[in-house]
Amino acid sequence: MCGIVGYVGSQQPNGRPLEVVLGGLRRLEYRGYDSAGVALTGTGDGKLAVTKKAGKLVNLIEALDLDPLPASTAAIGHTRWATHGGPTDVNAHPHVVGKVAVIHNGIVENFVALKAELLAAGTTFTSETDTEVVAHLLARAYDVHGDLTAALTAVVQRLQGTFTLLAVHADVPDVVVGARHDSPLVVGLGDGENFLGSDVSAFIAQTKDALELDQDQVVTITPTSVVVTDFAGGPAQGRRYTVDWDAAAAEKGGFRSFMDKEIHDQPKAVADTLLGRTDLAGHLVLDDLRIDESVLRSIDKIIVIACGTAAYAGHVAKYAIEHWCRIPVEVELAHEFRYRDPVVNEKTLVVAISQSGETMDTLMAVRHAREQGAKVLAIVNTHGSTIPRESDAVLYTHAGPEIAVASTKAFLAQITAAYLLGLYLAQLRGNKFPDEISAILDELRLMPAKIQLVLDRAGRVREIARWMADTTSVLFLGRHVGFPVAMEGALKLKELAYIHAEGFAAGELKHGPIALIEPGQPVFVIVPSPRGRDSLHSKVVSNIQEIRARGARTLVIAEDGDEAVRPFADEVFYVPQSPVLLAPLLTVVPLQLFACELATARGLDVDQPRNLAKSVTVE
Numbered sequence: 001m002c003g004i005v006g007y008v009g010s011q012q013p014n015g016r017p018l019e020v021v022l023g024g025l026r027r028l029e030y031r032g033y034d035s036a037g038v039a040l041t042g043t044g045d046g047k048l049a050v051t052k053k054a055g056k057l058v059n060l061i062e063a064l065d066l067d068p069l070p071a072s073t074a075a076i077g078h079t080r081w082a083t084h085g086g087p088t089d090v091n092a093h094p095h096v097v098g099k100v101a102v103i104h105n106g107i108v109e110n111f112v113a114l115k116a117e118l119l120a121a122g123t124t125f126t127s128e129t130d131t132e133v134v135a136h137l138l139a140r141a142y143d144v145h146g147d148l149t150a151a152l153t154a155v156v157q158r159l160q161g162t163f164t165l166l167a168v169h170a171d172v173p174d175v176v177v178g179a180r181h182d183s184p185l186v187v188g189l190g191d192g193e194n195f196l197g198s199d200v201s202a203f204i205a206q207t208k209d210a211l212e213l214d215q216d217q218v219v220t221i222t223p224t225s226v227v228v229t230d231f232a233g234g235p236a237q238g239r240r241y242t243v244d245w246d247a248a249a250a251e252k253g254g255f256r257s258f259m260d261k262e263i264h265d266q267p268k269a270v271a272d273t274l275l276g277r278t279d280l281a282g283h284l285v286l287d288d289l290r291i292d293e294s295v296l297r298s299i300d301k302i303i304v305i306a307c308g309t310a311a312y313a314g315h316v317a318k319y320a321i322e323h324w325c326r327i328p329v330e331v332e333l334a335h336e337f338r339y340r341d342p343v344v345n346e347k348t349l350v351v352a353i354s355q356s357g358e359t360m361d362t363l364m365a366v367r368h369a370r371e372q373g374a375k376v377l378a379i380v381n382t383h384g385s386t387i388p389r390e391s392d393a394v395l396y397t398h399a400g401p402e403i404a405v406a407s408t409k410a411f412l413a414q415i416t417a418a419y420l421l422g423l424y425l426a427q428l429r430g431n432k433f434p435d436e437i438s439a440i441l442d443e444l445r446l447m448p449a450k451i452q453l454v455l456d457r458a459g460r461v462r463e464i465a466r467w468m469a470d471t472t473s474v475l476f477l478g479r480h481v482g483f484p485v486a487m488e489g490a491l492k493l494k495e496l497a498y499i500h501a502e503g504f505a506a507g508e509l510k511h512g513p514i515a516l517i518e519p520g521q522p523v524f525v526i527v528p529s530p531r532g533r534d535s536l537h538s539k540v541v542s543n544i545q546e547i548r549a550r551g552a553r554t555l556v557i558a559e560d561g562d563e564a565v566r567p568f569a570d571e572v573f574y575v576p577q578s579p580v581l582l583a584p585l586l587t588v589v590p591l592q593l594f595a596c597e598l599a600t601a602r603g604l605d606v607d608q609p610r611n612l613a614k615s616v617t618v619e
Contacts, residue, residue: 030405153229397413523554
């Protein structure tokens, strides 16, 4: 949840460490924005230089402008999403004890017992955080070991929970030490300087060369070295890779917000996720498949595990995979999965969907599934993250960095990847002929241009959103693949505008939800195509008539050429025609635009909604 960044460079004190860390924090602020802080070493006086402030990063920058810190050789920085203790100056990171400064992402679950031990020894605490406990333990361990790496290695063996830790000590001004357990940490490799970050956004403006760390590892960086050990102090190593995007991809590019930019990135995100998926013979191939084909042919059930928006992508996947492959598919909220004793065995394929690859609920579900003998395939956007490393296969979405907390382009990329998985399984198991798969792939390749057309038509959606800025409740209805789109539309509005919004299966109306309809109640309805043998079009049009008769204001999303909805709609937002199963790639876009524009009209920060963080790295 929190954003962390570390830097060590030239042994001659200068302003680069603070500059690098603040730049990294700007790109990481989406991970948490309750408070921010920095600590510098190597300032020439043998002391730490620390500034931290509650609130967004701008508060820290203003404080630094008023009271500048000295030049240094190393720095660590933190942007916080509060767990233990409110968002105050005192609770902000770094936490300093003597000459030690610590920043932390995660939760130390046994901090109460550790704190009681320290209190009994006469320790005084100034904050409410679990992180201050770690800082006190580390200061004591350094006094014993005289070495920052050895001290942190000793401390992490006592901690329970999830954590990434970065630490510096005033006596070793050219060293930053980090450790990770169930929480992300990656190394940036430079020339005469090295970096640490909770993801590569922390240092992408400086280097594209990175080192992926495994679970339960400690890393020590100096200007000229990177040393990795395990939690027992034994030698270990990471895996080098090159980041395939640059800092410009994390900038707004002229848009009012990152979210607006990322909505407009969606044609490219879908196109890039489709790139390179076929071999010379036209057969589908996946990124990193470490599951034998005979195992995939034998699976008799698929379980999709995810949270939030990713779970709605999983619901779309269910419709497509069951239709194309004739395999039963269940969609589970990852945080419920392992607690209900699910029926999972060696013939179960678990598909884990996560933008960050670090979603703690999903990671724990992945581990549980593998313990039960299931194979796990991950659909993620972030290379080097934990979930793909702990899975048996990975299908990467090539959406680029998603900075806005509310997911948009990741959602479309996840759906696209799920389609590819479904078609791959249909190819492998012989459920569809090659020409049928090829025809669906051809339709998929047309979708980026169609998404762009929806974006080009966005003017009326934005206008209606601004007009409805004082709305207090919006309902969303859909059937078949329109149902998860309705739920995602409602989630976006809740996340961004903080108003009541619910998504329903349209067929459920008469089973209770129609009681919510009163004069003026806005209702979005995702109308399925009238084309096709089993179209639900007429049934959904009947739903529109039912709610319109009770005074609802109907906002209809329909495909081009559908004139049957016009008499019953207050507004119609048309999207290009597409095969039924692919329609969510189009129908969700007006809902994203609506939520973004309405929240903006209300004066809200659409990139950093209250109480939310981009990556949920604690369970």
